[in-house]
Amino acid sequence: MNPSGAGHANRRGTPEQFDRIISNRSIENHGDQMRKPDRLGVLAAAVAAALLLGGCTSDTGTGTAGGGQAADRTTRAAAAAGVVVAPAAGEQVAPTTPIVVTAEQGTLDAVTVTNAKKATQVKGALSADRKTWTSAEPLGYASTYQVKATAVDADGRKVDRTADVTTVSPKAQAYPSFIPAPSITDVGVGQPLVVKFDQDVTDKAAAEKALTVTSTPAQTGGWYWLSKREAHYRPKEYWQAGTTIKLHAGIYGVDLGGGVYGQTDRDLTLKVHDSWVAKADGATEKMDVFQNGALVKSMPISMGKDATPTHLGAHVISDKKQKYTMDSCTYGVCPPDPKAYRSDENFALRISNDGEFVHENPNSVGSQGSANVSHGCVNLNAANASWFFDHFNLGDVVEVANSGGPQLPVYDTYGDWAVPWDAWVAGSAVK
Structure with a gap:
């Protein structure tokens, strides 16, 4: 028990005493309908109620005894509520979803995000105004990340906030093979680009949106699905001689349907020789x-x-x-x-x-x-x-x-x- 805390509670009075004060005020006012309200009495009752409610506020922080301690606890509670971690606890998110910690009141003093199983820290960066911290690398599948953040309010008081972020556990992970293989860099004007997955892709649209082809000079082209596992890309006409083609399969963390997620990102660069x-x-x-x-x-x-x-x-x-x-x-x-x-x-x-x-x-x-x-x-x-x-x-x-x-x-x-x-x-x- 904290002796100063106990004395503080006694000065406020017991709940029974507070009930008697309110009851007496009610009887007094009810018995004299034409009498002006006893403003001092009402104010005293309100102060007593506020003190009693203040005595019920809980916080793990420290402070001075008496009314100063209650005010400090209230400030700390408000500041703690102003530190927001996203994604929220209880969600299972894709590993490409960034972790964002925001100080809605005050600024962030320090943020660490740690893989609970591997004990490795996730890279991230604070914004220039120190109000936001954002992770700067992909997370892993089926992992829990422990977030610890310290915020500082306008009066220089620090508040700690902890949270957990959990990533999704795929039923299977799909690997994208390329044809031509990345070891091939020089091709002719008729060369299509082929992506073969080792798992069925039931959400082909999600997969296709993650497959990006750029050509220099730019040429019209498109994807064509031969099956649930194979997609081809070609231009409308043969490639122009001298074209540089870049294929980016940014499928890591992408939900491909049926519990299947992309296993990894891959890149391919080709140069088109003479026609x-x-x-x-x-x-x-x-x-x-x-x-x-x-x-x-x-x-x-x-x-x-x-x-x-x-x-x-x-x-x-x-x-x-x-x-x-x-x-x-x-x-x-x-x-x-x-x-x-x-x-x-x-x-x-x-x-x-x-x-x-x-x-x-x-x-x-x-x-x-x-x-x-x-x-x-x-x-x-x-x-x-x-x-x-x-x-x-x-x-x-x-x-x-x-x-x-x-x-x-x-x-x-x-x-x-x-x-x-x-x-x-x-x-x-x-x-």
Whole structure:
């Protein structure tokens, strides 16, 4: 017990004494309706009531005995109420939500935010007027952060405030893989950007809003979802030569639906080299090659025969190998199927995942320029294949016409250019 506190309470009087004072005042005034109110008596009763209520105020701070202690406690309580921590206790927030501590009365003297499990402190900064502290780094998932703040009121008295902030616990975290991989920095004008998630994304719009593509110079482009896990981006027309493309997947902390959240942010930067576009025509069995729109070479070819025609449309080179084993089993056509084959080829550039390449084939040289006899590839002689291999790279384009085959499907590696622009825009999740 605090002796000075006990004496202070006795000077104020007991609750029973206070009740008797109020009762007597009521009887006195009620018995004389024409008499003016006893203003001194009413004032005394009000003061007594205020003192009694003041004696019930609780606070953990220290102060002087008597009325000064009660006033100091009241000031401290008001100042403490003026320190606000957001997000509020009890919420489970995304880890990208900043923690903000605000002194609505006075200024902040010190703020620390600590990961309760790891005992590491979160970086943050005070505003110039010292009224606001804001965290300056992302938080972790499934974590509790202890906030401790000290505020100073106008009279220089300090008040401490503590609070907890808790982040959400995801059911799963989705990782965004990129195609091309970040190790690739140089691409052709036909290169789409592909983001593949390792978890289903049910809120595609939230994911797409977190995927930012910038191009310099600026070009119109858009996203198209092939599935719950795969989104592609391409411009309306081929990229301009010399373009710099930047992809930012800012998905960390993003609710992707169904309890799945983004695992990490990632970035990709690509540079578009000269425009290389080859136009292969099955009717003429010839391929014309254009660099930045100018015809630089023509060469005889042999494309897919009637039983295995080459797909129509724009194909984009996704891989190249100087020596490569062509095996139809890689796309499900295996012996004893008469369409099955396995052969070692040179100067092979992949243009689809359906077994289509541009490559050297000495066995079809006699038909190149006159007949289509391949299993779907674009065959060249040794000299032309070597030249083509040296000049064409990832992202460059091979457009196929008059092959007698179906359109290259959008899902086949980079069949993106088979989709008309209106349909492509309709494939976006953001309307």
